[in-house]
Amino acid sequence: xxxxxxxxxxxxxxxxxxxxxxxxxxxxxxxxxxxxxxxxxxxxxxxxxxxxxxxxxxxxxxxxxxxxxxxxxxxxxxxxxxxxxxxxxxxxxxxxxxxxxxxxxxxxxxxxxxxxxxxxxxxxxxxxxxxxxxxxxxxxxxxxxxxxxxxxxxxxxxxxxxxxxxxxxxxxxxxxxxxxxxxxxxxxxxxxxxxxxxxxxxxxxxxxxxxxxxxxxxxxxxxxxxxxxxxxxxxxxxxxxxxxxxxxxxxxxxxxxxxxxxxxxxxxxxxxxxxxxxxxxxxxxxxxxxxxxxxxxxxxxxxxxxxxxxxxxxxxxxxxxxxxxxxxxxxxxxxxxxxxxxxxxxxxxxxxxxxxxxxxxxxxxxxx
Numbered sequence: 604x605x606x607x608x609x610x611x612x613x614x615x616x617x618x619x620x621x622x623x624x625x626x627x628x629x630x631x632x633x634x635x636x637x638x639x640x641x642x643x644x645x646x647x648x649x650x651x652x653x654x655x656x657x658x659x660x661x662x663x664x665x666x667x668x669x670x671x672x673x674x675x676x677x678x679x680x681x682x683x684x685x686x687x688x689x690x691x692x693x694x695x696x697x698x699x700x701x702x703x704x705x706x707x708x709x710x711x712x713x714x715x716x717x718x719x720x721x722x723x724x725x726x727x728x729x730x731x732x733x734x735x736x737x738x739x740x741x742x743x744x745x746x747x748x749x750x751x752x753x754x755x756x757x758x759x760x761x762x763x764x765x766x767x768x769x770x771x772x773x774x775x776x777x778x779x780x781x782x783x784x785x786x787x788x789x790x791x792x793x794x795x796x797x798x799x800x801x802x803x804x805x806x807x808x809x810x811x812x813x814x815x816x817x818x819x820x821x822x823x824x825x826x827x828x829x830x831x832x833x834x835x836x837x838x839x840x841x842x843x844x845x846x847x848x849x850x851x852x853x854x855x856x857x858x859x860x861x862x863x864x865x866x867x868x869x870x871x872x873x874x875x876x877x878x879x880x881x882x883x884x885x886x887x888x889x890x891x892x893x894x895x896x897x898x899x900x901x902x903x904x905x906x907x908x909x910x911x912x913x914x915x916x917x918x919x920x921x922x923x924x925x926x927x928x929x930x931x932x933x934x935x936x937x938x939x940x941x942x943x944x945x946x947x948x949x950x951x952x953x954x955x956x957x958x959x960x961x962x963x964x965x966x967x968x969x970x971x
Contacts, residue, residue: 652682672715
C-alpha cells in the first residue's frame with residue numbers, strides 16, 4: 604500500500620479540524636471565529652466548494668450580503684451540484700438540522716444583488732442576479748436588476764457598439780422573463796418600458812417607422828399587463844404616455860384618469876391628463892386636472908400659465924388675469940405677457956395691455 608507523504612496527511616487532518624471548529628463556532632453563533640475557521644478550511648482545500656457555502660452562510664448571518672453573494676457564487680463555479688436544493692440544504696446542516704433553507708438562500712442572493720446595484724456596482728449586480736437566474740429562472744427581481752444594470756452601463760458607455768451590445772443583453776433578459784412568465788404583468792410592464800425607450804431613441808434619429816413600431820409594441824405589452832393586473836397606477840400611466848405619443852389623446856386621457864384614481868399623489872399624471880384634454884379641446888376637464896396638479900405642486904409656472912390660458916379660452920377674463928399674474932410672479936416669459944395683453948384687451952384695459960406687449964417684446968429679445 605502506498606504511504607501518503609506526512610505533510611499531506613497533516614493537511615487532511617488540519618482541514619477536518621478547521622471544518623469541525625467552524626461548525627462548533629456556528630452553533631455558538633460566534634460568527635467571527637466561525638468565519639476565521641471557514642477561511643482556513645477554504646485555504647486548505649481551495650478546490651472544495653463546501654467551505655464557500657459555509658462562508659456565504661456566515662456572511663449572511665453577519666448581514667454582509669455582498670460578501671455572502673460573492674462566496675456563494677465562487678462555490679457554484681467550483682461545484683454547481685452543491686446548489687441543487689436538496690444537496691444545498693444537506694450541506695448547510697449540523698447534525699441533520701438545516702441552517703439555511705433554499706428559498707432563504709435565494710433571498711440572501713437577491714439582497715446581495717440589490718446592495719451592489721444600490722452602490723452602483725453594476726458588474727457585481729449583474730454577476731449575482733444572473734447567478735440567481737441560473738438557480739431560479741422565474742425570479743422577477745433578478746431579471747429586473749440585471750436588465751436595469753445593463754441599461755445603466757449602456758447609458759454610460761461611449762462606444763456605440765458596446766452600448767448596443769449592453770442594451771441587447773438587457774432586452775434579451777426581459778424577453779426571456781416575459782416568455783417564461785406570460786401571466787406576470789411586471790414582465791410585460793418592464794419590457795414595455797424598454798420598447799418605449801427604444802421609441803425615444805428612434806425619435807432622436809428621426810426614424811419615424813421604428814419609432815411608431817416600438818410604441819405599438821409597448822402599447823400591446825401594457826394592454827396585456829393591465830388585463831392581468833388592474834391595480835397598478837404605473838401601468839396605466841405608461842399606457843397613457845404611449846397613447847399620447849401615438850396621437851390617441853382620448854385613450855391617453857382615459858388611462859391617465861385610471862392612473863390618477865389609483866394614485867392621486869403624482870403631479871405628472873394630472874399635468875399630462877390636462878394636456879391630453881387640451882388636445883381634445885375639453886377645457887373643463889383640463890382645468891380640473893390642472894387644479895389637482897396645482898394642489899400637488901403649487902406655484903408651478905406651466906400649470907399656472909395653462910390655467911390662465913384655459914380661463915381665457917372660456918372667456919373668463921377675471922380668473923384668467925388672476926392666474927397669468929400668478930404665473931408671471933413665478934417666472935417672467937414673453938408668452939405669459941402676451942397672454943396677459945390679450946386678457947387686458949378683453950377687459951378694455953388698453954394702456955395696461957400695451958405695457959404687457961412691450962414687456963413681452965423685451966423678454967423675446969432676451970430669449971425668454
